[in-house]
Amino acid sequence: MASGNESTSTTATELPLAFLRGKGLAATERASSDHPAVDVPLGEVVVALGHLKSEQGFDMLMDLTAIDWAEGASPRFTVVYHLYSTTRNVYVRVAANCASDTEPSAPSVVSLWPGANWHERECFDLMGVKFVGHPDLRRILMWDEYPYHPLRKDFPLAGIETALPDADVTAETGTRVLSAPMAGGPFVATSGEINLTEAEPRAKDESWADRRPRPDQEGLKQVRE
Amino acid sequence: MATEFSFPDSAAKAAKVPAGLVEGTEFQTEKMSLSMGPSHPSTHGVLRLQMELDGEILTKCDPVLGYLHRGDEKIAENMTYNQFVPYTDRLDYLAPLANNMAYAIAVERLAKLEVPARCQAIRVITAEMARISAHLMGLGAFGLDVGAWSVLLYSLHEREKLYKLFEELTGARFTTSYTRIGGVTRDVPEGWLGRVNAFCDQFLPILEETLTLLTRNKIFMDRTVGIGVISKADALAYGLTGPNLRGSGVPLDLRKDKPYSGYEQYEFDVPVGSKGDCYDRYLVRGEEMRQSVRIIKQVIAKFPDGPWYATDAKRIFAPPKDKVLTSMEELIQNFMIVTEGPQMPPGEVYFEAENPKGILGFYVVSKGGGVPWRLKIRSPSFCNLSILPKICTGCLISDVVSILGSLDFVMGECDR
Amino acid sequence: MVTANTELGYNSKVEGDVVVTRADAVINWIRTNSMWPMPMGLACCAIELMAVGGARFDIARFGAEVMRFSPRQADCMIVAGTVTYKMAAHLRRIYDQMCAPKWVIAMGACASTGGMYRSYATLQGVDRIVPVDVYVSGCPPRPEALLDALIKLQNKVKREPATHHLFSSDAPPHGVQS
Numbered sequence A: 001m002a003s004g005n006e007s008t009s010t011t012a013t014e015l016p017l018a019f020l021r022g023k024g025l026a027a028t029e030r031a032s033s034d035h036p037a038v039d040v041p042l043g044e045v046v047v048a049l050g051h052l053k054s055e056q057g058f059d060m061l062m063d064l065t066a067i068d069w070a071e072g073a074s075p076r077f078t079v080v081y082h083l084y085s086t087t088r089n090v091y092v093r094v095a096a097n098c099a100s101d102t103e104p105s106a107p108s109v110v111s112l113w114p115g116a117n118w119h120e121r122e123c124f125d126l127m128g129v130k131f132v133g134h135p136d137l138r139r140i141l142m143w144d145e146y147p148y149h150p151l152r153k154d155f156p157l158a159g160i161e162t163a164l165p166d167a168d169v170t171a172e173t174g175t176r177v178l179s180a181p182m183a184g185g186p187f188v189a190t191s192g193e194i195n196l197t198e199a200e201p202r203a204k205d206e207s208w209a210d211r212r213p214r215p216d217q218e219g220l221k222q223v224r225e
Numbered sequence B: 001m002a003t004e005f006s007f008p009d010s011a012a013k014a015a016k017v018p019a020g021l022v023e024g025t026e027f028q029t030e031k032m033s034l035s036m037g038p039s040h041p042s043t044h045g046v047l048r049l050q051m052e053l054d055g056e057i058l059t060k061c062d063p064v065l066g067y068l069h070r071g072d073e074k075i076a077e078n079m080t081y082n083q084f085v086p087y088t089d090r091l092d093y094l095a096p097l098a099n100n101m102a103y104a105i106a107v108e109r110l111a112k113l114e115v116p117a118r119c120q121a122i123r124v125i126t127a128e129m130a131r132i133s134a135h136l137m138g139l140g141a142f143g144l145d146v147g148a149w150s151v152l153l154y155s156l157h158e159r160e161k162l163y164k165l166f167e168e169l170t171g172a173r174f175t176t177s178y179t180r181i182g183g184v185t186r187d188v189p190e191g192w193l194g195r196v197n198a199f200c201d202q203f204l205p206i207l208e209e210t211l212t213l214l215t216r217n218k219i220f221m222d223r224t225v226g227i228g229v230i231s232k233a234d235a236l237a238y239g240l241t242g243p244n245l246r247g248s249g250v251p252l253d254l255r256k257d258k259p260y261s262g263y264e265q266y267e268f269d270v271p272v273g274s275k276g277d278c279y280d281r282y283l284v285r286g287e288e289m290r291q292s293v294r295i296i297k298q299v300i301a302k303f304p305d306g307p308w309y310a311t312d313a314k315r316i317f318a319p320p321k322d323k324v325l326t327s328m329e330e331l332i333q334n335f336m337i338v339t340e341g342p343q344m345p346p347g348e349v350y351f352e353a354e355n356p357k358g359i360l361g362f363y364v365v366s367k368g369g370g371v372p373w374r375l376k377i378r379s380p381s382f383c384n385l386s387i388l389p390k391i392c393t394g395c396l397i398s399d400v401v402s403i404l405g406s407l408d409f410v411m412g413e414c415d416r
Numbered sequence C: 001m002v003t004a005n006t007e008l009g010y011n012s013k014v015e016g017d018v019v020v021t022r023a024d025a026v027i028n029w030i031r032t033n034s035m036w037p038m039p040m041g042l043a044c045c046a047i048e049l050m051a052v053g054g055a056r057f058d059i060a061r062f063g064a065e066v067m068r069f070s071p072r073q074a075d076c077m078i079v080a081g082t083v084t085y086k087m088a089a090h091l092r093r094i095y096d097q098m099c100a101p102k103w104v105i106a107m108g109a110c111a112s113t114g115g116m117y118r119s120y121a122t123l124q125g126v127d128r129i130v131p132v133d134v135y136v137s138g139c140p141p142r143p144e145a146l147l148d149a150l151i152k153l154q155n156k157v158k159r160e161p162a163t164h165h166l167f168s169s170d171a172p173p174h175g176v177q178s
């Protein structure tokens, strides 16, 4: 990273934190490799973002997403907001841990930025975080009846067998949503600091490897004339 | 219930009031619902608009996305950092080189790695060439949408020339996968910069010619001027970026405001629109291509010497092949990087780059090791499209086509 | 009345520009040289599909430049791009709306097998939804490869018994699933 950026971010580091503290919010510093970042309690997210928007010039909500910190971790879900100020050209990252590890929910910020609407729908779709107060919380990328939240860590990359969105096409072609063939791959090392034997690259997902048969052989037949 | 929409069509106003309705009362028609897409020539891919129509006027517009949701973010969690580079090609497949660069810089910031000046310069050239090629396609498709077929032929022809240059540099026409964490795959070939320069020289007059086909074209102006107006405040509130935001008069360009990859060394202007209608967005794109040419020429003029990859990044960048084949140390380094991936420290970064379609952001969360824990892609097209329900409501159905063309989105990036 | 079937072969009374050939050959000749594609442009491969329509590669040389977005007017569906499960049903419906005879080209790795997208959302090969005539490898295939696929398909169509069902009652017309 350029040294110029380094210095701007260090001077700005206290700013959002000190500012939010000054507003009487229980904000804490969040470890970050680049932009200033703060952790706020879930209940104070809307207030904190509102203050940042109206008084600190953070007029754009650039990104809204959630992180799943592994199955069994607690807190498991963290909602992350990235704000940008078009006047000051700085970012701030605001994060809040969800209270529940099984049924995560967060307050909606659509009232502050209408653009948050789709971000929250996406987050609900892929992570299963419910946004309280969202005007129209539907799935956005997967189809409405899809039963899973694919970006959760307990969901396999290959997918889980389920029904196609349209039953008549299944009736005609016999195709269902199947788990994808991983054929033993992808051969990658695991995330995190671990010992050398474990760091050895290996197949992560064996749902469809040579040793184990495909989920349903008949379902895979080609459509023929 | 009276509708609040005015009827610009005088014929509709003058239409005879059918029997049974009292003269002078509001003429009520039955609402019709119409689904446009996911396979429709002017939805640029697989966008679907679920519309509710009152005559020819939209009373509701609900975009349905996800027809190209391929699971990129989940795939990223299962791959080493370099393995994901090809997937970034396929986000905005009109400007893969710009995506490659954005992703590489995001991960390099995580590793606190600085790439040498030559590498930065190569990346800037490729990103600007990608911008030209993306805007050309945007213009061509926009023209096509509003009924000007020849613009597309002009722009396809120029794009072929660009593809030839891309192919020479990266080996592929547009799925380039050119960057690696800490560098690029290979140095620029002999004489390539000269050919890029020659392309720029011949491109400018052709660009003027192409733009003349549209700029003062009566049909084009009728269909775009004053259509799909986005106010400054709306553009910011919906997180619009790129030419769509600048078309509304906000001069936000991260190349200027938060320079990366050495953009601060180059001189260029940021065009902004005044009204925020479809026509302004078109003008902004046209001007951006000229500015891109300007940037490319400056980079070529002071193209730096030196290494084209980060030489001090032993655990991040695999050394060039000739060194791997002759030196044991480099061979081991190559093996480690190919199998385990570049090793990253724990942490999280959010990096945004000014791409042709808008601001492309990567939020990388790492727990250390060779694989990201979470990788969120902030795609400009997704945010740009989120304003559709607002600006489409109340406009004519034929204007929807102009609006879609002027927003210039790519579904691969929108749905990821 | 039984007459010798001379008119079909050579008839001295018929004069002028007459060429005698098999009905199959004529119909197939027409079909191969005016194959109107239905461009199912779904993802990146669609860009190469557009390049094929452009000046340099010019698919018009092979009579297939008339891209029809209406399935009713198309003969050959070019599936260019990744088919997701969400899209699959729409693709099948569009295929069903095309009039027989109809053919399908799976363009690119994604359409052929799912390609590099081995994930929960991607259909692993469009042949699980519609019958495919020609697979084109590549990610994306070069425009030349698509032209080659078109020529391959034309060769295939040339060998089809186009008039078979006119003369035999048991064979179903082409394109109807048996």
Ligand code: SF4
Binding pocket: B090, B175, C043, C044, C045, C046, C080, C081, C082, C107, C108, C109, C110, C111, C115, C116, C138, C139, C140, C141
């Ligand atoms: S085959 Fe490659 S280029 Fe074609 S749609 Fe798939 S990913 Fe894109």
